[in-house]
Amino acid sequence: MNNQVCRISGQSLTKSVDFGRQPLGNGFLLPQDYATEYFFPMVVGFSETSMMLQLIEQPAPEKMFHEHYAFYSSTSSYMAKHFAEFAQSVMGSGYLARIDPFVVELGCNDGIMLKNFFQAGIRHLGIEPSRNVAAVANTHGVRTLSEFFDEAVARNVVSQDGQADAFLAANVMCHIPDIQSVVKGIQALLKPTGVAVFEDPYLGDIIEKTSYDQIYDEHVFLFSAHSIKYLFGLHGMELIDVQAQKTHGGSMRYVLAHAGAYPVKKSVTELLAKEQALGLHLLSTFDKFRKNVERSRTDLLALLRGLKAQGKRIAGYGATSKSTTILNYCGIGPDLIDYICDTTPIKQGKFTPGMHIPVVPYETFTANPPDYAFLFAWNHAEEIMAKEKDFMAAGGKWIVHVPEVKVF
Numbered sequence: 536m537n538n539q540v541c542r543i544s545g546q547s548l549t550k551s552v553d554f555g556r557q558p559l560g561n562g563f564l565l566p567q568d569y570a571t572e573y574f575f576p577m578v579v580g581f582s583e584t585s586m587m588l589q590l591i592e593q594p595a596p597e598k599m600f601h602e603h604y605a606f607y608s609s610t611s612s613y614m615a616k617h618f619a620e621f622a623q624s625v626m627g628s629g630y631l632a633r634i635d636p637f638v639v640e641l642g643c644n645d646g647i648m649l650k651n652f653f654q655a656g657i658r659h660l661g662i663e664p665s666r667n668v669a670a671v672a673n674t675h676g677v678r679t680l681s682e683f684f685d686e687a688v689a690r691n692v693v694s695q696d697g698q699a700d701a702f703l704a705a706n707v708m709c710h711i712p713d714i715q716s717v718v719k720g721i722q723a724l725l726k727p728t729g730v731a732v733f734e735d736p737y738l739g740d741i742i743e744k745t746s747y748d749q750i751y752d753e754h755v756f757l758f759s760a761h762s763i764k765y766l767f768g769l770h771g772m773e774l775i776d777v778q779a780q781k782t783h784g785g786s787m788r789y790v791l792a793h794a795g796a797y798p799v800k801k802s803v804t805e806l807l808a809k810e811q812a813l814g815l816h817l818l819s820t821f822d823k824f825r826k827n828v829e830r831s832r833t834d835l836l837a838l839l840r841g842l843k844a845q846g847k848r849i850a851g852y853g854a855t856s857k858s859t860t861i862l863n864y865c866g867i868g869p870d871l872i873d874y875i876c877d878t879t880p881i882k883q884g885k886f887t888p889g890m891h892i893p894v895v896p897y898e899t900f901t902a903n904p905p906d907y908a909f910l911f912a913w914n915h916a917e918e919i920m921a922k923e924k925d926f927m928a929a930g931g932k933w934i935v936h937v938p939e940v941k942v943f
């Protein structure tokens with residue numbers, strides 16, 4: 536979808552960062568598929584009206600979310616714990632009805648969060664467009680519908696199940712270009728006392744850490760409290776609470792309700808003031824961000840080339856969607872990184888999108904450790920460091936690029 540205007544305000548977008556020709560973030564492939572590999576121009580633009588940073592062009596949803604979707608949330612024990620805590624916070628929030636509460640989750644993936652409601656005996660429904668992961672959720676006992684959520688789907692759910700006490704989403708809302716229809720759907724789906732609770736990578740953290748790899752084909756929007764307040768305000772809804780999260784290298788959880796249903800918490804006014812101080816509403820902030828991104832690329836390439844010139848072996852750790860942006864923006868191929876190890880079976884034996892670095896099982900990393908490991912999965916650093924004590928004890932070093940390019 537090529538859209539030179541803001542998807543929220545309809546006003547023109549100002550180009551911020553051009554990441555060049557990019558493939559699908561999760562488009563891991565085999566050599567016979569190289570000739571037909573899909574690419575798109577990945578440019579982010581900013582709207583001064585909606586204060587939303589967004590992709591100017593995004594691939595069609597069915598190119599990204601389908602029956603071969605390569606990400607299963609349950610592969611991370613850290614995320615399983617996080618979603619159990621998310622579910623418990625909703626159950627204990629006081630927003631759910633005492634009698635027969637109903638919870639809907641958009642993008643429930645393999646049921647990692649909703650299974651907590653299922654186990655608590657709470658009526659629920661997952662809506663997941665990728666058929667392969669939706670099937671896994673259903674086998675776990677999580678009632679899941681494989682659809683792209685919009686206003687029409689929301690009204691169908693209401694006609695069959697009634698209105699919901701809570702609409703949940705995690706790392707999903709930022710994926711949806713037609714977000715206006717989603718918000719209309721949420722507005723129709725929720726009871727007058729219902730709440731929408733969702734979390735996504737937070738624009739403030741991306742700007743502060745220069746974590747530009749949070750920008751890839753699936754992330755059409757990069758949210759701030761300002762942009763969420765503006766978007767939901769168009770549809771009679773109000774931002775009533777915000778809670779910062781550590782996940783994905785810095786996320787924000789937003790709680791929204793029908794306007795006037797609940798008082799606005801102090802956390803919202805405090806975050807809005809912090810964003811004003813950070814300049815998240817100003818074009819000049821994103822010009823500075825572009826310069827920081829360009830500097831990060833220069834520093835990273837200098838480091839990798841220097842290490843290769845010394846004969847060092849470098850491997851990647853975690854074949855993430857985020858790594859696709861880094862590799863293609865910086866032009867890093869198999870000449871600089873020998874392989875990327877990953878625990879996801881569906882990615883193993885394939886090659887990275889665009890730059891075609893081999894993806895190998897994790898056991899390759901442990902059997903023949905490199906001198907340096909580029910930590911693409913930097914947002915799981917704590918979990919990985921605890922697991923890789925042997926690698927470090929044997930002299931293995933890590934390369935990171937967030938918040939700055941360095942070796943440790």
